Amino acid sequence: MSEIIELCRRAREASYALSAASRATKDAALHAMAAALRDNTEQIVTANAKDVAAAREAGTPESTVDRLALDPARVDAMAAGLEQLAGLVDPVGEVVRGYTLPNGLELRQVRVPFGVVGIIYEARPNVTADAAGICLKSGNAVLLRGSSSAAESNAAIVEVLRAAAAATGLPADVIQGVPGDRAAVKELMQARGLVDVLIPRGGAGLIQTVVSESTVPVIETGVGNCHVYVDSAADLDLALTILLNAKTQRPSVCNAAESLLVHAEVASEFLAKALPALVDAGVTVHGDAEVVAAGKDIESAADVVPATEEDYGKEYSSLDLSAAVVPSLEAAVEHIRRYSSSHTDAIITRSQAAARQFVQAVDSAAVVVNASTRFTDGGEFGFGAEIGISTQKLHARGPMGLPEMTSTKYIVIGDGQIRN
Amino acid sequence: MSEIIELCRRAREASYALSAASRATKDAALHAMAAALRDNTEQIVTANAKDVAAAREAGTPESTVDRLALDPARVDAMAAGLEQLAGLVDPVGEVVRGYTLPNGLELRQVRVPFGVVGIIYEARPNVTADAAGICLKSGNAVLLRGSSSAAESNAAIVEVLRAAAAATGLPADVIQGVPGDRAAVKELMQARGLVDVLIPRGGAGLIQTVVSESTVPVIETGVGNCHVYVDSAADLDLALTILLNAKTQRPSVCNAAESLLVHAEVASEFLAKALPALVDAGVTVHGDAEVVAAGKDIESAADVVPATEEDYGKEYSSLDLSAAVVPSLEAAVEHIRRYSSSHTDAIITRSQAAARQFVQAVDSAAVVVNASTRFTDGGEFGFGAEIGISTQKLHARGPMGLPEMTSTKYIVIGDGQIRN
Structure with missing residues (x-):
């Protein structure tokens, strides 16, 4: 033996x-x-x-x-x-x-x-x-x-x-x-x-x-490519506070945000605020064409770079963030189904209907409405102890x-x- | 693709x-x-x-x-x-x-x-x-x-x-x-x-x-090498009724009994009743030395045959039953830990202490006290539908x-x- x-x-x-x-x-x-x-x-x-x-x-x-x-x-x-x-x-x-x-x-x-x-x-x-x-x-x-x-x-x-x-x-x-x-x-x-x-x-x-x-x-356990989706009905100040917390409060952990999705209707207004704030916080934003265009006008435009397909699937675990503008909540859900590791995904919205739809359609271990992704944790959930975070379904x-x-x-x- | x-x-x-x-x-x-x-x-x-x-x-x-x-x-x-x-x-x-x-x-x-x-x-x-x-x-x-x-x-x-x-x-x-x-x-x-x-x-x-x-x-799902353990404190008539039901009511299914363990203190009394009844019901008993010896005196002694090591691990799914005499409840538990498929194992006893000990020590999907193993079933458990019987722990x-x-x-x- x-x-x-x-x-x-x-x-x-x-x-x-x-x-x-x-x-x-x-x-x-x-x-x-x-x-x-x-x-x-x-x-x-x-x-x-x-x-x-x-x-x-x-x-x-x-x-x-x-x-x-x-x-x-x-x-x-x-x-x-x-x-x-x-x-x-x-x-x-x-x-x-x-x-x-x-x-x-x-x-x-x-x-x-x-x-x-x-x-x-x-x-x-x-x-x-x-x-x-x-x-x-x-x-x-x-x-x-x-x-x-x-x-x-x-x-x-x-x-x-x-x-x-x-x-x-x-x-x-x-x-x-x-x-x-x-x-x-x-x-x-x-x-x-x-x-x-x-x-x-x-x-x-x-x-x-x-x-x-x-x-x-x-x-x-553990791999987290977590998304923050800023809905057309989002409170944009709240969205920015949550996004900054989710990305920068502790970027090395699995419940940190790795990807930002913004509804097209609020994209220019939100990105005008969010990109400088992110860059100020030391974040490099890997964006799609619209995000990169929005980043052209800010001071540190060099920190907003074009995203590759690969970026959207990444758990950076660093001060990097992929970002894309989506035409609808449905498109955000589709993006998340495609790229998310199904750990934690959040929607920021004032719309009850949008929250309900997002919560139903996104099949992740934790689906969050109007709060930071950083709360997916045994301690925060009140379990007293945690052996890990399961990202499987069984x-x-x-x-x-x-x-x-x-x-x-x-x-x-x-x-x-x-x-x- | x-x-x-x-x-x-x-x-x-x-x-x-x-x-x-x-x-x-x-x-x-x-x-x-x-x-x-x-x-x-x-x-x-x-x-x-x-x-x-x-x-x-x-x-x-x-x-x-x-x-x-x-x-x-x-x-x-x-x-x-x-x-x-x-x-x-x-x-x-x-x-x-x-x-x-x-x-x-x-x-x-x-x-x-x-x-x-x-x-x-x-x-x-x-x-x-x-x-x-x-x-x-x-x-x-x-x-x-x-x-x-x-x-x-x-x-x-x-x-x-x-x-x-x-x-x-x-x-x-x-x-x-x-x-x-x-x-x-x-x-x-x-x-x-x-x-x-x-x-x-x-x-x-x-x-x-x-x-x-x-x-x-x-x-x-599904493999069932289920045991019936007749304790020293068993009601032996009840034990026989349950054993016959567990073995013969539908021998082809996974919750049918495949193995009998009898406490040494009641072995001769129980086997004297159980072996003829089993054989009458068409069962071939594969027993250890003591069981075979007890079977020598019954009419159809030919249906009580010596068990091999392999018999104790078998899911017969037929009118066959392995059988052994054990010196103690602890020995019964040890036998079950070694050979059971952890589907369903039963104890027959009037002793609250024995029941409690057996239920704690036997780690099977279902542990039964004073009833047939045949009840481990989604329908019988009141679930209304059943996709199968899991014999794993996750x-x-x-x-x-x-x-x-x-x-x-x-x-x-x-x-x-x-x-x-």
Whole structure:
């Protein structure tokens, strides 16, 4: 038996005890894990320093090094995250529906853990504690595969968390790191039957690899090519405030806006205000002919450039924005159907009819009316925790909190019912 | 563009109109489809006769031919099924959860259609009307791929249904048959992005093929290696009644029992009653040493044979039953974890503690206490319609009714909210 298969089997075995654990036991483990992180800050920061040194030596950009680096404050934040999880309702055991059948059978559909969850992720080592906590609280054994650039940090964090979980009476194997090279990851992705679900967290390349190479069911997360459509009936000042927030408040995240669509009727008025404001905020606008023409008259016209077809499909994750003028709401919907990653798309309008039509026709994880796209987030939605944002349609869509980390089973209680 | 891709694109296009259709429109279409099936009974039965003749010519067993054959009564039953669907609540638009966030954003999670669903199925042509109806009611365009042995029947049914849907104002392409050879099916299974979900309905071989060859997300259905565990605290008469029902009432279906586990404390008493009763009912028992020994004293001892390891993993779908004596409830759970297909497993016991422990520890789509396994069924569960029984953990588990044929999206309504 390979090392990975052995690891998966241990996770499965450990998952039985975890699925039977009470909320009290799981919350005690989360508090113990938080305390252990704080107690072992030095050990974790020392391990992290090796990863940081290796990254710098390899010429990694300083922004990536910053995401990788841990200090006592960041370790404390990881611990606080685990304590926050302990305060959330346990999803396991929730009765999703239930009634008594005509023959007297009592039927209940209840939430149960998946069993074994694999998380494949990049860069930030805080994901290690975060994902371990969410999986533990939802009753799932977890296999954690971080990026090799954070290997020392992740190994140190996993060791601390395992010891703390074991000290509260849970099997240490409810939390395991996945060692080895790409072949090991491949084996993990093919461990159908041993691993119940894989969740990739990271860039489009990672997600694409996991989706196409896995036989284990995958929950796709994260790629966001989000649109803001300014309707003919929009309050243009409101539209501009929202657009600037959606594009510039934190351009690197998946719920940031990447594309602006403007109804032709208000295009010249809106673009006359919006283009200088965007450019002032450091945004490069990749526009269609009308947008570029509107940009000719502004001071920094150089920052309004012609868009290629490719631009409209891009998740820039930077201060870039594609932009187009559309003749109608229907055309905006068609554009979004064609280019959107179906993460979050917004309409700005005062028209109830336009809002209703847009909300019906745009099939994205989140459809927003008169607000920033930046709210699509487990924290903002009030979930208390988030493992990622699903952009697929099966099982979970949008921000995934604790309930999305469970399956269900039917419990059927009778007193001798047979079928005729 | 290949014929299959073209078909998928037409389905996607048609799905937009269907997803916007009101319940009234969809119900009118279902009634029109039912009427059209009845009006075209002769055409359908004539087409079916060609399939039946070809099947007989190919030496197909008469039981399979019977499943393939349509007569006016069966066509009428298909029509009645569509009318029944019209009477069910529309899952689309159901608010799954909703609240107002602290910043005033109104958040709702609502059910929406998947978009395009592919159904790959075997034998019975009534599945064609059934699946088309369930998909239409849940707002999904459907691509129907039946077995080649029912090609004439399915083509006739699809033609009738398309015309009826079109006559009520929906695009005919909300229902399409998938023609072509295995390469065409392969292309369908790889149409990720164009097809939202694939549901295979049929034998283990078909399901395995679809699961392993698809890049489109799949909902696995149906294989049932179901257990009946007779606990030491069981009412043994009740246990026998339930066991006989679970095994013999309809042995060919997925919720029939395939394996008996008996607690050692009651084994000799129970087996002394159960083995003759099973054998009388025509069952061949594949038992472990203790079961075989218990069978030595009964009249038809020849029908109690030694089980191989393989027997315990089998879905017989026939009057065969594997059987073993276990030393404890824990051992029964371990056996079930090892061999069960996680479809439906039952415990017979008078002990509240044993029931609670079994229900917690057995992770199957349905866990039953003191009743037959045969109840795991959309009809019996009161769902009104069923597209299949999911034996996987993502998205849907157990019988899948109309709500399970939908995804959700978040609708976020604001009045200018931006993120700080």
